[in-house]
Amino acid sequence: MSKKVFAVIGTGAIGGYYGARLHHGGNDVHFLFNSDYQHVIANGLNVNSHYGDYSISAPDLKAYHSTSDMPKADVVLVALKTTQNHLLESLLRPLLKTNTLVMLLQNGIGAEQEVAEQFHLPFVGGGLCFICSNKLGPGHIDHIDYGRITIGIYGDAGIAALEDFATDLTQSGVEVDVDQHIIDARWKKLLWNVPFNGLSTVLNADTAEMMSCEELVNLSKEIMIEVQQAARTTNTDITDTLIETMLLNTAKMKPYLTSMLLDRRNHRELEIQYMYKNAIDLAKAQGVAMPKTQALYEQLCFINNQIKSVK
Amino acid sequence: MSKKVFAVIGTGAIGGYYGARLHHGGNDVHFLFNSDYQHVIANGLNVNSHYGDYSISAPDLKAYHSTSDMPKADVVLVALKTTQNHLLESLLRPLLKTNTLVMLLQNGIGAEQEVAEQFHLPFVGGGLCFICSNKLGPGHIDHIDYGRITIGIYGDAGIAALEDFATDLTQSGVEVDVDQHIIDARWKKLLWNVPFNGLSTVLNADTAEMMSCEELVNLSKEIMIEVQQAARTTNTDITDTLIETMLLNTAKMKPYLTSMLLDRRNHRELEIQYMYKNAIDLAKAQGVAMPKTQALYEQLCFINNQIKSVK
Structure with missing residues (x-):
């Protein structure tokens, strides 16, 4: 104490x-x-x-x-x-x-x-x-x-x-883990959150439904690779193995509704500034483009505008 | 006769x-x-x-x-x-x-x-x-x-x-127009269909709703630019002016439900092979990537799978 x-x-x-x-x-x-x-x-x-x-x-x-x-x-x-x-x-x-x-x-x-x-x-x-x-x-x-x-x-x-x-x-x-540079931990969490929160929200789908579609698994992986490349701009190393492991674990998980999809269903504003826009801007400042993440972000802006306009 | x-x-x-x-x-x-x-x-x-x-x-x-x-x-x-x-x-x-x-x-x-x-x-x-x-x-x-x-x-x-x-x-x-090389005409029609059919279907929105969101207009334009670049691989020239004109006309149109969104709402299979996959593959064969179009296509595959699985 x-x-x-x-x-x-x-x-x-x-x-x-x-x-x-x-x-x-x-x-x-x-x-x-x-x-x-x-x-x-x-x-x-x-x-x-x-x-x-x-x-x-x-x-x-x-x-x-x-x-x-x-x-x-x-x-x-x-x-x-x-x-x-x-x-x-x-x-x-x-x-x-x-x-x-x-x-x-x-x-x-x-x-x-x-x-x-x-x-x-x-x-x-x-x-x-x-x-x-x-x-x-x-x-x-x-x-x-x-x-x-x-x-x-x-x-x-x-x-x-x-x-x-x-x-x-x-x-x-x-239980605590100390990962001194918070940005490393944040990129690693974004690695999952960016594809799965956004795509589940746009498609109104749980993780099991998403993982059952080969093309959507491919898109999720491509977005993860964009996050991996963005993370490198702040000297955060994300391994290919971590991407593969996360995908395998997601495929094995029970059907899961992401927090952003729950926000959408409950008409709550989406956390797109810190989960998408800031990541895209950090990478862009170092000359790294995230085209598929950006496309997803722009779709989420549309949904977020709908949510805000109803309030 | x-x-x-x-x-x-x-x-x-x-x-x-x-x-x-x-x-x-x-x-x-x-x-x-x-x-x-x-x-x-x-x-x-x-x-x-x-x-x-x-x-x-x-x-x-x-x-x-x-x-x-x-x-x-x-x-x-x-x-x-x-x-x-x-x-x-x-x-x-x-x-x-x-x-x-x-x-x-x-x-x-x-x-x-x-x-x-x-x-x-x-x-x-x-x-x-x-x-x-x-x-x-x-x-x-x-x-x-x-x-x-x-x-x-x-x-x-x-x-x-x-x-x-x-x-x-x-x-x-x-009334007939002859545009001898059919592929030129097809790319020009895709210029509108690729962004607006797909995004309206994924977001379940009409054209007026879409055009009211700045980020989504931006995404539509970025996808149009990908189609423009893809069209160049078959020697079809699409001018920047045509893109701007189409966006302006779409903003002025009465709210319009695209054919693909109507297909989704009526649980009919989506025309994604010829409207997306073939365009992406034609460009890819010439070394031109269409990342945002591809991301949209992969989302449409998910929706199309849902439609087919209900049948």
Whole structure:
């Protein structure tokens, strides 16, 4: 148990779960709630988990409706969807002090650098969560399986803080991998997310349906190769073997609905900026084109416009 | 009026219309019917048209249920969808004699060469129909508007026969353009069909919805540029101006549902072999890649598999 102050922005399926784990480990965790605020004040934060259910209620639950009311934090877990990152200017600023470690538990690529520049931070961390967790209702999280997290940092000055945070997580019972350069981990996750999230969303199909079509497997692989080539522009090495392994594993998986397809079906904005546009732009800046990824991105823009126009 | 024997394979919205026009012009036209055969024997072939309604009944109607019963023809109009071209071996062979002009009134590219090789013909013609015509029911065709046809030939030995056929059409009141090299005309039609048929089908959208999304207009244009580059491999010149004009016209058009999207909605097999695969293969044989067209084709394969698996 550390003496640090932890803040969680976005207390949903991800932020609520890891925040509760840290709290369970004896840490001082402060949670920001939006629409759930009144409900959790009355009913607490409740996590169902195969590790055992866990609830935090008043006065133990430090719940807030505005980050202006929260103490400045040593570690901030940002677990918003990236479509909400335009809110960070107002949400994050009040929590920052010298050497605050901001951890972006988000999909996609490029947000750490963006946040570092926006807030003039010497380093910003990122986390990739390999977890099956859903929000069932206000302040009510269902942790179904897994929970391992890969963390890394943008800005070498933050490596010590990152290692400290890894220890906090481990002591709270969370499995952690440290992949110091967060961009390596992000490209490896994009390797699967770029083809399968996008194509499943455009074609309204689960992974099993997709893998049953030879031409679509071919297209998925071609897009993976584009991601592999894009990753090389930031010195991230993705092996051909990793591509083949991911395809084989996807073919063996039970039918799976990607998060982006679920977003589409639930009329939620798609995370295309950080999962597609930033990757394409990073590669393009180094003279590497991603034509098939770009074509998929442009189709997703169309679907995203439809979703936004209905709201 | 010529003394030639005309045969129509596929007496639907296209074949029925042009066959009836030739018959109205005094020509000897023999029609092949499939499921409509019994109905037309009893009720005739009926064309509603803004040029005036026109019916052909027994004994004037020369209707057949098998090409084996038909006389050998001077001109055969093939108006099947390209998804039925595997039937040509049995349908077409009985009609052929020396110098029969086969005219493929079909979408896509590459079928003239294929039929010429398959049947050892010195030339095969093709036609692109700019017509708004629907089949309302058995032997009942509704010609709504337009009707101009662009015809050309594969195999220079057929130019005289093509010109003769153009005269037959003109004398029957059909507007005709002769674009001697059919492949030029086919690439120009693909220039619009490849982006708009495919993307509208994948995204289940009409042209107006598509043109309202900046990224999708960009993707459509990028695919058109791939078609332009592919066309150069067969010495067909498509100007940048034609691309810009087509995009402007599409933006001004009333909302339009492409034929491929209608096929998808009606669970009919998609014409992707001749509209996509053949174009990609023609370009590839000359070292020209069409990555975005290929990605779109692979998505269409997935949708086409879904359609076929339901049948």
